[in-house]
Structures are given as C-alpha cells and as structure tokens.
Amino acid sequence: MSAQQEAGRGVGDVAAHHVLVLGAGYAGTAAAVQLAARARRRQDVRVTLVNAQERFTERMRLHGTATGQQLAELSVPELLEGTGARFVRGWVTAVDADARTVRVDDEQVLHYDTLVYALGGVADTAAVPGAEDHAYALNGAQDAEALAARLATLGSGSGTVIVAGSGLTGVESAAEIAERHPGLNVVLLGRQEPGAAMNARAGAYLRAALGRLGVRVRSGVEVAKVLPGAVELADGESVAADAVVWTSGTRVSPLAAAAGLAVDEHGRVVTDTALRSVSHPDVYAVGDAAAIRQGYGVMHGTCQSGMPTGVHAAVSILRTLKGKRPKPFRFGYYHTPVSLGRHDAVVQFTRPDDSPRRMCLTGRTAARYKETVTASPWPTYGRMKKMPASGAFWPRGGRFTRLSRITRIVGEAR
Numbered sequence: 001m002s003a004q005q006e007a008g009r010g011v012g013d014v015a016a017h018h019v020l021v022l023g024a025g026y027a028g029t030a031a032a033v034q035l036a037a038r039a040r041r042r043q044d045v046r047v048t049l050v051n052a053q054e055r056f057t058e059r060m061r062l063h064g065t066a067t068g069q070q071l072a073e074l075s076v077p078e079l080l081e082g083t084g085a086r087f088v089r090g091w092v093t094a095v096d097a098d099a100r101t102v103r104v105d106d107e108q109v110l111h112y113d114t115l116v117y118a119l120g121g122v123a124d125t126a127a128v129p130g131a132e133d134h135a136y137a138l139n140g141a142q143d144a145e146a147l148a149a150r151l152a153t154l155g156s157g158s159g160t161v162i163v164a165g166s167g168l169t170g171v172e173s174a175a176e177i178a179e180r181h182p183g184l185n186v187v188l189l190g191r192q193e194p195g196a197a198m199n200a201r202a203g204a205y206l207r208a209a210l211g212r213l214g215v216r217v218r219s220g221v222e223v224a225k226v227l228p229g230a231v232e233l234a235d236g237e238s239v240a241a242d243a244v245v246w247t248s249g250t251r252v253s254p255l256a257a258a259a260g261l262a263v264d265e266h267g268r269v270v271t272d273t274a275l276r277s278v279s280h281p282d283v284y285a286v287g288d289a290a291a292i293r294q295g296y297g298v299m300h301g302t303c304q305s306g307m308p309t310g311v312h313a314a315v316s317i318l319r320t321l322k323g324k325r326p327k328p329f330r331f332g333y334y335h336t337p338v339s340l341g342r343h344d345a346v347v348q349f350t351r352p353d354d355s356p357r358r359m360c361l362t363g364r365t366a367a368r369y370k371e372t373v374t375a376s377p378w379p380t381y382g383r384m385k386k387m388p389a390s391g392a393f394w395p396r397g398g399r400f401t402r403l404s405r406i407t408r409i410v411g412e413a414r
C-alpha cells in the first residue's frame, strides 16, 4: 500500500475497519455522524467523510440563496469534532470498486473496507442542448449565488426570467424570485401543472399563490433547447429570457457507473434491502445517488428520506461488523412542504407511498412548518453526536413497505 493509500488509515491503526463516506449532503452527513457517534469508543472502526466543500450546503435553501439570502456557515469538520471521524476536503474523481480505493482531486488515494456512496444528484442540465451553457441551476451554493448576481442586475428592470421545470423546485424558485423581484416577469414552464401531485385543495392553493406573486404559468410545454437569451419549445416557439433557471430532472455522478457498480437507467446505485450495492456489497448507497426499492416502488430523492438512508447504512455497517445481518430499510413518506415565497407555503401530508392525503396546511402556518423542517437537519446531526439513537426514528411505512410486498413487486418487475 502506498503512502497516499495509507492516508485512508490512521498511523497505528492499520487493522481498523475503514468506512469511507463520499458526500457530506443530508444523507452522507447523517451516515458519517451516526457511524462516528456509535463507534466513538471502538478502536477497530475508523470513519472518513469526503466532500467537495467544508461547508454543509443546505440545498433546501438554495432558491433563497438565489434571491440574495445568505446561507448559514455550517462547518462539517466542526460538526465532526469530538467524534473521531476525519474530514477530507476534495473532489472525488474515481472509485475503484475492485481495489477498494477512491481517488480525491486526482492525487490522493483513500483505501476503504466499506464505502458509503452519498454523492447526491443535480438538476439534469444535460437533458436538452444549451441548458448546461446558458441556464442557471441550483446545484450548489456557488450556482445559486451566480443566479442571485444575475437577478440583482435585472432586479429593478422588467426582464424575463424563465424557470424551466414545474416540479417543486421550479415552483419554489419561481415564487421566491417573483416575491424578491416584483418588477421581473417570471414564467414557469413545464410539462405538468404545478402542484399536480397534490390534492385538489393544496394544488389550487399553490397555483393561486403563484398567481398572486405574478408568476405566469405555462404547463403542458416542453423545453427543447436553451439558447443565449431564449428558450425554444418542442413546437418550435421561441420564448425570450434574460435568465433561464433549469430545475428539471435529476442527474447523478457518473462515478458509480464508471466503477462498475450496478446502476439503474438514471445512473443511481441499485441497492438491496439493506442499502448495499447489489453488485458490490461492501458499498452502501444512500440519498439521491441510490435507487432504493420500497413496497410502493423506487424512492425518489428527498431530504426526508435521505437522512434515514444514511442512518440506516451506518447502523447496518456496525451490525455487520458484529457478525449480525443488517435489517431491511423501510421508509414511508409523510409530507411535502413547499415554500411560496418567504411568508407563504403549502404542506401536503402524504401516505407512505407519497400519494396525497386529504390533510394539508396553507399560509403562514405552513410557512412556519416548512421553515422548521428546513432548519431541522443540522440540529439533528448535533443531537445524533450525543445520542445516536435519536436519529433513528422515522416512519417505516407500515403495510406500504412490508417485505412481502417488496418481494412481490420485485418479482412482478422481473
């Protein structure tokens, strides 16, 4: 083993089992903190967390960052202090699943015994020509700040901002921009009607709020191309824009597929019920980067589900080290909180399969609920450091996620 590979192990503890967590987003941070806190007194387990930045990026606030609100300075290395886990800042450029190594910034090589793959996902700017070059996305703090700078230059004028993608990120972004920059003409373009997955009352509230904020909604349209200063729709119509915000689709890092891990059609790591890669059981995949099947289908990426996947992976790794079998992961969705500017929101409560229940919240109560949810991950990690078990509570989904149901659905899919 080279000196650089040795960097994955500490001096004097070469025999320790090294768990390497890639990505300090909502899921990877949950995995690293949970593991480090539970293994704090063990000499035979070492945890390293690798992330592109030291700052924990609250992705759920990036539409706010795009309209000039400051993100909190939340330091991942500081969070890990006292847990014994190590933080490595850098960009992961390759995973060698056979040699069990990870390359960081093309120069450092870290060895692992168990890998937790938590690199998340980004808006799919590769979906149409021009989006990568001419559209803004909310993939990280820098992207959001670049959009904020552009909006500030348009701020008092009467420019047009097109938000492409009428899913929840598109809705939240359009509402935020329209509220902060009332002089701008904000157009929300997408295939589906905004709020289409909500019940009638919540969906109607959401669309009325967009209307009150002056957002012009065009649903049933598909963007075919992004050009400098315009978007071209599938029917050939060109819509002029001073800024285009791309929120549609999700693209994951190509690293998992390049490493030979089994991935689905979106490049997400396909996992077994314990969240291990079906092709490489020493790799756990969590959060948006993983294709995790439940009784109701493959989970879609959210923070509410990402944190439990990280915690479950951590607990499973420690169970395995004790010679026990990991338990199947079960998760049921419970809400969809959507901000509509700073003072308004709608919260759709859901069944475990994410279908809407009758109950929803709207207005200022919903806005307070949404803020509580958005602010909760960081204090949750802090609590987990002291009491790891406090992070292990989430709705298991009842009959929607019983194993017999998963097995039956997997069987039907084959």
Ligand SMILES: Cc1cc2nc3c(=O)[nH]c(=O)nc-3n(C[C@H](O)[C@H](O)[C@H](O)COP(=O)(O)OP(=O)(O)OC[C@H]3O[C@@H](n4cnc5c(N)ncnc54)[C@H](O)[C@@H]3O)c2cc1C
Binding pocket: 022, 023, 024, 025, 026, 027, 028, 050, 051, 052, 053, 057, 059, 060, 061, 062, 063, 090, 091, 092, 093, 118, 119, 120, 121, 138, 139, 169, 172, 253, 286, 287, 288, 289, 301, 302, 303, 304, 305, 306, 337, 338
């Ligand atoms: C504007 C917006 C609003 C949202 N609102 C909500 C909401 O209200 N509720 C909800 O549940 N979800 C919401 N989401 C979705 C939610 O943010 C994601 O589902 C969640 O971030 C996924 O967590 P994750 O840990 O899998 O990935 P991420 O949080 O994306 O973390 C991935 C981490 O990996 C790092 N990384 C990636 N590639 C590399 C590499 N090669 N090398 C080193 N580091 C790397 C990234 O920098 C990042 O720190 C929202 C998303 C956006 C964009």
